[in-house]
Amino acid sequence: MKNNLKVERAKKNMTQAELAEKVQVSRQTINAIESGGYNLSTILALKIAEVFETEVQIIFELEAKDWKK
Amino acid sequence: MKTNYLLPNAFKKIGWVLFSVGIISGLYSIFVNESPALFDAKVFAFLVDKFTLTIGSKNTEFFTIYENNIFDELICILLIVGGIFVAFSKQRIEDEFISKIRVESLIWATYCNYIILLLAILFVYGVSFFSIMIFNMFTVLMFFIIRFNWAYFKLKKTANNEE
Numbered sequence: 001m002k003n004n005l006k007v008e009r010a011k012k013n014m015t016q017a018e019l020a021e022k023v024q025v026s027r028q029t030i031n032a033i034e035s036g037g038y039n040l041s042t043i044l045a046l047k048i049a050e051v052f053e054t055e056v057q058i059i060f061e062l063e064a065k066d067w068k069k
Numbered sequence: 070m071k072t073n074y075l076l077p078n079a080f081k082k083i084g085w086v087l088f089s090v091g092i093i094s095g096l097y098s099i100f101v102n103e104s105p106a107l108f109d110a111k112v113f114a115f116l117v118d119k120f121t122l123t124i125g126s127k128n129t130e131f132f133t134i135y136e137n138n139i140f141d142e143l144i145c146i147l148l149i150v151g152g153i154f155v156a157f158s159k160q161r162i163e164d165e166f167i168s169k170i171r172v173e174s175l176i177w178a179t180y181c182n183y184i185i186l187l188l189a190i191l192f193v194y195g196v197s198f199f200s201i202m203i204f205n206m207f208t209v210l211m212f213f214i215i216r217f218n219w220a221y222f223k224l225k226k227t228a229n230n231e232e
Binding site for chain 1: 165
């Protein structure tokens, strides 16, 4: 899964810590999502989208490899 | 409502105190190999085997009063209660990613624990086997605590490096 979290954060001029606080997770979690090391839950994806006032699919995109078993 | 069966964060500190005291007294009990007379007590037992003078014969009593040194019982309680407090109280921010690390660590710790036990079953005999069984009562908690905290520490470190 690709993510544009860094870009969206930059647009809003928001640090990882600020985003983390807004969506009630730790900064490490935001960092892990950004680096692609963690597939977040639907609810967290929706919360992040709400903070950035956009759609989930703008921030997170499926990749071909996600379909491979 | 989310149920995650975890204890409040405040239990972590209490847990570390109990667990540390448990480990220190445990090591004392292993190396000094004597139980302070202070801990001689009469206890209520659901079940106790009283060995009689005739070697090999024993009689089992139910619901009785039994004289015992409770030093080892106290150590076990400290290690188990302290260990559970340390292992299963929430992190300051307990989120879904931490839960993932928690689950992974628990699986890892369970594997480790039973691999060691299997090896002991195969290759260790006599009284030493029972010593390993005693250690095995606590190792699943210890392995979990080590693995989880190590993963958490690593996570914190990488997160700090990247911003």
